[in-house]
Amino acid sequence: MKLLYKVPLLLTSITLAVGIASGIPLLFESRKSNSNPPEQAAISLAKALRASIEQDMIDGHPDHVKTTLAHLPGQRSFLELAVVAGDGRIAASSNQADIGQTAMDARIRYMLTSGEVSLSSESGDRSELSFVLPITLKPECIGCHSEQEKVLGAVLSRLDTSTPDTELWQKLVTRAIHGMLVSAVIGVALFLSLKKTVVNPLDRVRRYAERLASGDFTAKADIGLFDGVGTLTRGMAQNLILAQEGERRRIARELHDQVGQSLTLVLVDLATLGKTSAAADVTERVAALQSLVVDTLIDVRRLAVELRPSALDSLGLVVALRGYLLDAAERSGIPIDFQTLGPRASLAPAVETALYRIVQESVTNAIRHAKPHTISVTLEQHDNLVLARIRDDGTGFHLHRSHPSAMSMNGLGITGMRERAALLGG
Numbered sequence: 001m002k003l004l005y006k007v008p009l010l011l012t013s014i015t016l017a018v019g020i021a022s023g024i025p026l027l028f029e030s031r032k033s034n035s036n037p038p039e040q041a042a043i044s045l046a047k048a049l050r051a052s053i054e055q056d057m058i059d060g061h062p063d064h065v066k067t068t069l070a071h072l073p074g075q076r077s078f079l080e081l082a083v084v085a086g087d088g089r090i091a092a093s094s095n096q097a098d099i100g101q102t103a104m105d106a107r108i109r110y111m112l113t114s115g116e117v118s119l120s121s122e123s124g125d126r127s128e129l130s131f132v133l134p135i136t137l138k139p140e141c142i143g144c145h146s147e148q149e150k151v152l153g154a155v156l157s158r159l160d161t162s163t164p165d166t167e168l169w170q171k172l173v174t175r176a177i178h179g180m181l182v183s184a185v186i187g188v189a190l191f192l193s194l195k196k197t198v199v200n201p202l203d204r205v206r207r208y209a210e211r212l213a214s215g216d217f218t219a220k221a222d223i224g225l226f227d228g229v230g231t232l233t234r235g236m237a238q239n240l241i242l243a244q245e246g247e248r249r250r251i252a253r254e255l256h257d258q259v260g261q262s263l264t265l266v267l268v269d270l271a272t273l274g275k276t277s278a279a280a281d282v283t284e285r286v287a288a289l290q291s292l293v294v295d296t297l298i299d300v301r302r303l304a305v306e307l308r309p310s311a312l313d314s315l316g317l318v319v320a321l322r323g324y325l326l327d328a329a330e331r332s333g334i335p336i337d338f339q340t341l342g343p344r345a346s347l348a349p350a351v352e353t354a355l356y357r358i359v360q361e362s363v364t365n366a367i368r369h370a371k372p373h374t375i376s377v378t379l380e381q382h383d384n385l386v387l388a389r390i391r392d393d394g395t396g397f398h399l400h401r402s403h404p405s406a407m408s409m410n411g412l413g414i415t416g417m418r419e420r421a422a423l424l425g426g
């Protein structure tokens, strides 16, 4: 699976898992805290009304409770709160129409005789919970009531229990949607930031590796990043340069040792042949062949040096550069001035190779593109800084504006110079 799809999938799974993991305890918690409220509400309503009625009776203001019930605020879950007298008549109720009616409920009648508390729930069209609380005889009541009347009446509270569940469910659904939206936003934000910081750079490394694997060495490495991805890319680019330099070194050695030696032997044989033959035309042919072999030998040596000057490995950067610049000046006919400034400390082989290649490419560019009268190269060394300066008095060019080709894929020289310098932290 592509990295581009793997990461969002992983992020979505993580966000969902976190959402579910944190949502489940919340759900249990809300279920637990909402499991009892209707019962508790019905009981506390009935108890409060009983306490109030008892006090009113003792104080001699039995009408208080009627006024209170008449003004009881209507709530969606609240069905009725009523006071039933000992004979079963509804003496006061929050439902005005019920006042004076006889409570036909079997439980109420049973309770009026037994004095037992009763809590029951019914589910018809809607689920309902009712609580019946007896009003029992107290010493203070004797005087108004006879001692035989054990149960003076009852308090009834009825609540609609279907509503809270629906409300709870709606609340849960709203919370779930809210949570999902928040998770989605977090997921998208995470994905976008990860895409920018990890997926895209990694995808560029993948494309770079694919191009290298297909043999396209013009691929540009994204070496500006200073994280794991940058290290990976730099490592690949460095390996490529190392492999390239190693291969050049090998070919240069082969050219010098094998081809060079063979040509030298041919030259020796030709010299012997020229001496032993008396025929004028043979001597002439041998001389021509000798001159051709000498030219070829010079070309092969030059090619070997260009590929990888052995002086760079054995005598160091300055000697190798001096040799290269002398040769370049001689071949192009353009005088090249070479100066070294500052203390000459030995540099790491990778730095020497990079500097040699950069100077080589710059001088080649100057000769090829600038038509200059002179070229000057300075190599300046300070504590931990090396500066190579290559100037020519030719046509000149502007890296970005006048020569867009300088940054295009066609010219690899400048890109290669930048890459080599950047790989060494330059």
Ligand SMILES: Nc1ncnc2c1ncn2[C@@H]1O[C@H](COP(=O)(O)OP(=O)(O)OP(=O)(O)O)[C@@H](O)[C@H]1O
Pocket: 365, 366, 369, 370, 392, 394, 395, 396, 397, 403, 405, 406, 407, 410, 411, 412, 413, 414, 415
């Ligand atoms: N010293 C210079 N004077 C004038 N123009 C230059 C000089 N150096 C580079 N340029 C311009 O910049 C362009 C890009 O140079 P670069 O070395 O990247 O590519 P190239 O020399 O054209 O090709 P390559 O180096 O890949 O063989 C050149 O084509 C040339 O137009």
Ligand SMILES: [Mg+2]
Pocket: 361, 364, 365, 411, 412, 413, 414
């Ligand atoms: Mg070039």
